[in-house]
Amino acid sequence: MRKGKFLFILHSHLPYVRHPNYDFFMEENWLFEAITETYLPLLDVFNRLEKDNIPFNLTISFTPTLMEMLTTEDLQVKYEKHLRAMITLSELEIEKTKEEDPRKYKMAKFYNSYLERILFLFSDQYSHNILKGFKEFQDKGYIEVVTCNGTHGFLPFMMNHPAAIRAQLITAKNTYYKNFNKNPEGIWLAECGYTPDLDKYLNEFNFNYFFVDSHAFWYGSSPAKYSVYRPIITKNKVFAFSRDPESSEQVWSSDIGYPGDSRYREFYRDIGFDRSLEYIKPFIDPSGMRINTGIKYHKITDKKLPLELKELYDIDEAFIAVSEHAKDFISKKRSQIKRLISMMPDLEPIIVAPFDTELFGHWWFEGPYFIENFFRELQKNDEIESSTPSKIIESLEEVQMLTPGASTWGAKGFNDVWLNKSNDWVYKHLSEMSDIMVKTSKYDDKDPTLIRILNQMAKELLLAQASDWAFIMTTGTTVEYAVKRTKEHINRFFELFYMFDNKIDEKRLKEIEWLDKIFDDLDYKIFRNNC
Amino acid sequence: MKLDENIINILKTDEPSIQELRKTAKNLNIRLRRSMKKRDILKEIKKKLLELDTQGLLENKSSNNKKTERKNTKKMYLEPKELKKTYKKNKLEILPVNYEWIYIFWDFDEKTKKLLNNDKIKNNVILRFCDENDFRIFETHINISNMNNYYFNLNDSNKNYYARIGYLKDDGIFKEIMKSKNIFIPSKNPSIKENEEWFNIKKQKIISKPVKLNTYIKPIEEIKGNSFGNYSLSS
Numbered sequence: 001m002r003k004g005k006f007l008f009i010l011h012s013h014l015p016y017v018r019h020p021n022y023d024f025f026m027e028e029n030w031l032f033e034a035i036t037e038t039y040l041p042l043l044d045v046f047n048r049l050e051k052d053n054i055p056f057n058l059t060i061s062f063t064p065t066l067m068e069m070l071t072t073e074d075l076q077v078k079y080e081k082h083l084r085a086m087i088t089l090s091e092l093e094i095e096k097t098k099e100e101d102p103r104k105y106k107m108a109k110f111y112n113s114y115l116e117r118i119l120f121l122f123s124d125q126y127s128h129n130i131l132k133g134f135k136e137f138q139d140k141g142y143i144e145v146v147t148c149n150g151t152h153g154f155l156p157f158m159m160n161h162p163a164a165i166r167a168q169l170i171t172a173k174n175t176y177y178k179n180f181n182k183n184p185e186g187i188w189l190a191e192c193g194y195t196p197d198l199d200k201y202l203n204e205f206n207f208n209y210f211f212v213d214s215h216a217f218w219y220g221s222s223p224a225k226y227s228v229y230r231p232i233i234t235k236n237k238v239f240a241f242s243r244d245p246e247s248s249e250q251v252w253s254s255d256i257g258y259p260g261d262s263r264y265r266e267f268y269r270d271i272g273f274d275r276s277l278e279y280i281k282p283f284i285d286p287s288g289m290r291i292n293t294g295i296k297y298h299k300i301t302d303k304k305l306p307l308e309l310k311e312l313y314d315i316d317e318a319f320i321a322v323s324e325h326a327k328d329f330i331s332k333k334r335s336q337i338k339r340l341i342s343m344m345p346d347l348e349p350i351i352v353a354p355f356d357t358e359l360f361g362h363w364w365f366e367g368p369y370f371i372e373n374f375f376r377e378l379q380k381n382d383e384i385e386s387s388t389p390s391k392i393i394e395s396l397e398e399v400q401m402l403t404p405g406a407s408t409w410g411a412k413g414f415n416d417v418w419l420n421k422s423n424d425w426v427y428k429h430l431s432e433m434s435d436i437m438v439k440t441s442k443y444d445d446k447d448p449t450l451i452r453i454l455n456q457m458a459k460e461l462l463l464a465q466a467s468d469w470a471f472i473m474t475t476g477t478t479v480e481y482a483v484k485r486t487k488e489h490i491n492r493f494f495e496l497f498y499m500f501d502n503k504i505d506e507k508r509l510k511e512i513e514w515l516d517k518i519f520d521d522l523d524y525k526i527f528r529n530n531c
Numbered sequence: 532m533k534l535d536e537n538i539i540n541i542l543k544t545d546e547p548s549i550q551e552l553r554k555t556a557k558n559l560n561i562r563l564r565r566s567m568k569k570r571d572i573l574k575e576i577k578k579k580l581l582e583l584d585t586q587g588l589l590e591n592k593s594s595n596n597k598k599t600e601r602k603n604t605k606k607m608y609l610e611p612k613e614l615k616k617t618y619k620k621n622k623l624e625i626l627p628v629n630y631e632w633i634y635i636f637w638d639f640d641e642k643t644k645k646l647l648n649n650d651k652i653k654n655n656v657i658l659r660f661c662d663e664n665d666f667r668i669f670e671t672h673i674n675i676s677n678m679n680n681y682y683f684n685l686n687d688s689n690k691n692y693y694a695r696i697g698y699l700k701d702d703g704i705f706k707e708i709m710k711s712k713n714i715f716i717p718s719k720n721p722s723i724k725e726n727e728e729w730f731n732i733k734k735q736k737i738i739s740k741p742v743k744l745n746t747y748i749k750p751i752e753e754i755k756g757n758s759f760g761n762y763s764l765s766s
Contacts, residue, residue, distance in 0.1 A: 195627075218750050218752070221722060225746065397731070399730050415629060431622065
């Protein structure tokens with residue numbers, strides 16, 4: 001009997017946010033929240049599934065910026081400090097909620113043991129480097145870890161700067177190798193940004209596969225015969241997998257997706273905003289600005305309700321919802337597979353379901369439990385099994401060849417999010433920096449200080465290219481920070497370029513190297529090939 | 532507790548001896564097992580220091596004490612310098628926004644700027660977009676005194692385009708000043724062909740087969756609409 005294959009793909013990314021010159025920096029919390037709520041809970045899910053002999057396959061990407069942050073000692077130290085502070089807060093909450101609603105008291109105890117478990121995983125089990133955990137599960141054959149463009153640079157805007165594309169891909173490969181001790185098989189292209197001819201570069205760096213959005217297969221050089229349910233191969237012999245819109249909508253959609261269920265935890269109601277300032281002050285921004293702590297006592301209740309009217313959350317009720325939703329999702333996948341099998345004689349349908357990793361746990365607190373339940377339910381049926389892109393590729397005999405259409409997984413499906421009136425000012429500078437970098441990379445002397453300057457210039461360019469800043473400027477969340485970060489990297493680049501041509505300021509060079517200490521082994525010569 | 536300078540110095544060195552670490556651990560009231568290796572002791576010390584720090588029980592001259600921490604976090608995240616408006620080099624670059632809109636930016640060196648600001652020329656500066664076969668050419672006048680970028684609705688998708696900036700001479704001939712590289716304008720429609728290509732992995736061979744559309748799984752795409760009339764829809 002033919003089975004359908006299900007490819008769970010998780011894309012893990014955070015921009016490089018590291019401010020060693022500050023004891024507390026609010027945006028560093030992005031990383032801390034993701035470790036606490038997503039990455040470690042996911043590893044714990046894998047641990048439990050393995051312990052119970054539940055078969056599971058999943059593909060997860062880690063961007064080089066995230067890999068670098070997860071393995072940077074000062075951020076690891078800051079994270080542990082943050083985590084211990086949260087444990088202290090959860091202990092205070094146990095005392096405080098004794099006098100309040102029993103449901104809050106129950107959750108306070110839950111948070112305390114949850115955070116203690118996270119600390120154990122972080123400190124004892126993975127010795128501060130959680131990538132070790134993902135490497136272990138990859139080495140055991142459960143998961144496939146893929147890489148991503150070096151700083152999540154948006155490659156379709158670099159097509160006139162081949163050296164910039166190569167630099168993004170080389171850092172993608174090298175950072176992955178450093179952490180996983182092998183070359184990556186696949187790459188998640190930042191924002192799923194693809195444009196014809198990009199596969200030429202992917203082939204150059206021996207990437208075997210990448211992912212695109214659905215319409216890349218629909219509007220390609222010719223339509224994909226089996227729509228998004230089989231991979232294709234490009235002219236340059238790289239395999240591409242395309243997103244199944246149906247699965248995405250069922251899980252991700254803000255209107256009909258599972259995370260919107262009334263029983264799930266409300267993300268926006270947090271004791272960082274609810275408790276008195278005097279009480280919560282040691283656990284929020286030292287300036288007194290309130291921030292999320294991760295301790296939340298309310299459920300969604302009804303999406304239309306104002307926050308203050310939300311009802312109290314009960315984790316057991318949420319677990320019932322998780323179980324229902326996992327079963328429902330499997331049932332929907334079974335129906336979909338049946339339908340697809342009837343349309344695909346002799347072939348196995350392949351459903352590719354990519355998501356942002358941070359959806360599971362950070363935005364949707366119960367997400368990791370959903371994944372766990374999904375795999376537990378999956379093993380009970382014989383119509384679908386989970387797989388990975390490499391396993392699928394190994395099983396292929398014949399594959400359709402086409403050029404995927406230019407596309408992204410952003411709003412409207414093209415480049416609008418990263419290029420509009422709010423962020424177009426960036427590209428003139430990135431273009432100039434790329435041109436300068438190509439020229440200066442021809443420097444072939446042995447002066448160690450000049451080499452340091454060029455290496456740092458390359459890092460500043462890569463950091464300025466991060467698609468996150470343009471994205472944030474469009475979405476309007478922390479625009480001021482995104483604008484500042486972009487300008488800082490551009491300014492530092494030109495400051496270094498001035499040093500390269502004129503007088504070297506050793507003290508300032510050291511400071512910039514300390515501030516933007518990413519990709520230790522980066523060699524500026526990666527910008528040499530601009531053909 | 533006040534942290535002994537020696538502890539800081541020991542932790543700063545690359546290679547503290549196991550004896551130094553054991554002594555440090557003792558000072559911090561850490562219970563060690565005999566079998567513990569240097570790495571494990573160091574981990575325990577760091578853990579203890581973090582604990583003390585979190586509980587606000589740590590003072591030391593080398594790291595920020597509470598006083599400087601308060602000052603530090605209130606320190607302004609400084610406003611970066613304003614960026615250059617021009618790099619004084621000739622540059623013309625196009626970026627695709629989607630299947631109908633493109634963004635174009637340009638810059639001039641001093642010599643070109645002077646030329647284009649010439650009274651005879653400045654009202655005749657032209658921006659042209661040409662498809663890769665030079666079959667379709669779109670053009671518009673641009674005012675270089677107050678423009679250095681623009682969005683254009685090209686409305687011709689699924690092909691390569693490039694741009695040219697120049698001016699019209701007295702005889703109506705277009706004089707090119709600079710030219711951009713090609714960029715690909717995304718497609719908004721499926722491209723139905725007569726044949727489909729398949730790649731046989733074992734034989735490493737491309738096989739061409741006639742397209743039979745009735746065997747295709749056809750995607751069902753979302754369509755936008757409203758009940759207020761047929762004016763332009765915003766999503």
